Amino acid sequence: MELDALYHNYLNLKxxxxxxLLKTDRFEYALCEDGSTELFLTGRENEPFTNWxxxxxxxxxxxxxxxxxxxxxxxxxxxxxxxxEQVLDYxxxxxxxxTSIVPIHPYNVMNDRMKHYCFFQLGQWASLSMLCDEQKTxxxxxxxxxxxxxxxxxxxxxxxxxxxxxDLIHTKTGIRVQDYFKVYHDHYAGHHAAYKDxxxxxxxxIETCCRLTLQLLEAVEGRSSxxxxxxxxxxxxxxxxxxxxxxxxxxxxxxxxxxxGVMRNVFTGVTSTPYREHVISMLLDNYVCYIxxxxxxxxxxxVEFFRDSPPLCxxxxxxxxxxxxxxxxxxxxxxxxxxxYTNVTALxxxxxxQMYREFL
Numbered sequence: 001m002e003l004d005a006l007y008h009n010y011l012n013l014k015x016x017x018x019x020x021l022l023k024t025d026r027f028e029y030a031l032c033e034d035g036s037t038e039l040f041l042t043g044r045e046n047e048p049f050t051n052w053x054x055x056x057x058x059x060x061x062x063x064x065x066x067x068x069x070x071x072x073x074x075x076x077x078x079x080x081x082x083x084x085e086q087v088l089d090y091x092x093x094x095x096x097x098x099t100s101i102v103p104i105h106p107y108n109v110m111n112d113r114m115k116h117y118c119f120f121q122l123g124q125w126a127s128l129s130m131l132c133d134e135q136k137t138x139x140x141x142x143x144x145x146x147x148x149x150x151x152x153x154x155x156x157x158x159x160x161x162x163x164x165x166x167d168l169i170h171t172k173t174g175i176r177v178q179d180y181f182k183v184y185h186d187h188y189a190g191h192h193a194a195y196k197d198x199x200x201x202x203x204x205x206i207e208t209c210c211r212l213t214l215q216l217l218e219a220v221e222g223r224s225s226x227x228x229x230x231x232x233x234x235x236x237x238x239x240x241x242x243x244x245x246x247x248x249x250x251x252x253x254x255x256x257x258x259x260x261g262v263m264r265n266v267f268t269g270v271t272s273t274p275y276r277e278h279v280i281s282m283l284l285d286n287y288v289c290y291i292x293x294x295x296x297x298x299x300x301x302x303v304e305f306f307r308d309s310p311p312l313c314x315x316x317x318x319x320x321x322x323x324x325x326x327x328x329x330x331x332x333x334x335x336x337x338x339x340x341y342t343n344v345t346a347l348x349x350x351x352x353x354q355m356y357r358e359f360l
Contacts, residue, residue, distance in 0.1 A: 002024050002026070002211075002212065003212070003216065003219065003227075005023070005024045006027060006099065006212075007227050008022050008230055009021045009022055009024070009029055010029070010101065011229065011230060011275070011278075012230075013029055013037050013101055014101045014274075015274040015275040015278055016273075016274055016275075017232075017275055026041060026042055026212075027039050027040065027041060027042065027049065027212065028040060029101070030045055034103070035103040036100060036102045036103060038050060038099075038100055039099045039100070041201070041205055041208065041209070044200075044205065047200045048100075049096060049099060049209060049212065050096045050099065050100055052199075052201050052209060053093070055198040056188065056195065056198050056199075058072070058089075060086065061082040061083055061086060062083075069082060071084070072085070072187065073085070073180070073183055073187060076183050076187075077175055077180065077183075079174070079175070080175065083156070084160075084170055084172060084173055084175075086156075087157040087161075087170070088170060088175075088177070088184075090153050090157045091148075091153075091161065091177065092184070092213065094147075094148060094151045094153060094157075095217055095220065096216065097151065098115070098116070098119050098216055099216070110150075110323070110324055110325070111150040111152060112150075113281060114146050114147075114149075114150035114324050114325075115146075115150035115151055117281075117285050117324070118143040118144070118147035118150070119147055119219065119220065121143045121289065122140065122143050122144060122147065122219065122221075122222060123220075123224060123226055124227075124245055125140050125143070125222035126166070126222035126223070127226055127244065127246070128245055128246060129246055130245075130246045130249035130253075135294065139293065140222070141162075142293065142329070142333075144161070144163070144168075145158065146326070147220070148161075159171075160172065161177070163221075166221050166222060166223055167221065168217070168221050177217060178217060178221075181210065181213055181214060181217060182214070185206055185207065185209065185210035185213070186210075188206055189204075189206040189207055189210075190203070192206075226243070226244070228243045229242055229243055229278075229279065229282065232279075234269060234271075235266065235276065235279050237262045237266075238265075238266045238279050239279065241283060241286060242279065242283055242286055245286060245290050248287075248291075249290060252291055256298070256301050257305060260301075260302060260305040263284070263287070263316060264306070264312065266279065266280055267280060267312060267315065268312065280319075281319075281323055284316065284319060284323065285320075285323070285324060287320070288320055288324075288327055288330070293326075293330055296330065296331075299341065299344055300341075300343065300344075302316070302317075303317070303343050303347070313347060314347045314349070317344060317347045317348070317352075318347065318351065321352045321355065321356065322351050322352050322355055328355075328359075331359055337359075338356065338359040338360060339360070345360060
């Protein structure tokens with residue numbers, strides 16, 4: 001599947017690994033003038049994959065007169081109104097933009113990390129066997145909510161979709177997102193002449209974009225083969241716990257010290273590289289989302305394990321609490337009172353205290 005190679009190249013470029021890029025059939029990455037790195041159809045450097053639909057989007061129905069205007073695909077989806085059309089268009093952009101590598105600054109670093117972490121985890125979902133169906137469902141909803149939230153999307157889009165089995169659907173209408181995306185691309189490829197002023201891609205190129213969008217959607221729905229972080233010397237134990245969450249859950253159930261030992265080793269590694277930092281972040285997020293999500297009391301085990309290494313314990317705790325807002329959501333969702341965890345809050349630095357001031 002082309003997505004596997006593109007994901008490898010995405011990580012390679014994003015974290016400056018300097019490895020040869022894998023060959024892909026129809027897409028390639030290129031640096032843009034604004035400093036971002038975008039995916040382009042081979043030989044089509046004038047139109048990023050994420051932008052080809054930009055001139056097709058109708059005006060926001062919340063701010064324009066939509067009297068008499070029906071959704072473009074109304075004849076195929078009679079239950080759809082212009083508001084549903086808009087959130088489906090936003091979802092299309094959100095999914096396609098998963099391939100973008102944007103310049104990171106203090107205002108987007110957390111969202112960028114959360115969106116791509118959740119995309120990776122949604123792709124792992126179907127292979128989880130250590131969790132019951134209820135746990136898996138709750139975790140998938142958690143990841144998908146953050147995947148949209150971190151894009152970011154507006155509140156209406158954030159609440160517009162849900163899963164029915166493996167299918168992602170537009171909740172209000174019951175439209176399968178996969179069906180909508182197929183018809184959307186078919187419409188513009190099949191009526192190309194009518195939209196020639198808004199399109200720079202040829203019909204067959206639109207069909208190629210459709211195939212990649214559907215691969216990305218399949219990853220979100222948990223239908224695709226699992227994406228994997230590529231190997232790097234010295235990171236193998238951490239990558240095993242990241243690339244298959246069942247490995248993390250099994251090791252933790254057997255002996256939590258196994259997982260904490262991997263954390264300690266990767267955290268204290270001599271060489272710091274952007275990719276190593278990414279692996280550390282993914283490992284800590286996995287601990288938060290697969291262990292603390294189900295039993296927040298397990299954080300006492302972590303603090304106890306690192307009790308004899310106070311600086312390392314503080315570093316791990318503060319990074320878990322401030323690198324993302326996953327823990328904030330867990331605290332709110334499960335009505336957890338941080339006052340019951342003074343052994344943890346005593347380790348907070350000023351940044352953590354500021355972020356969690358409403359819980360302290």
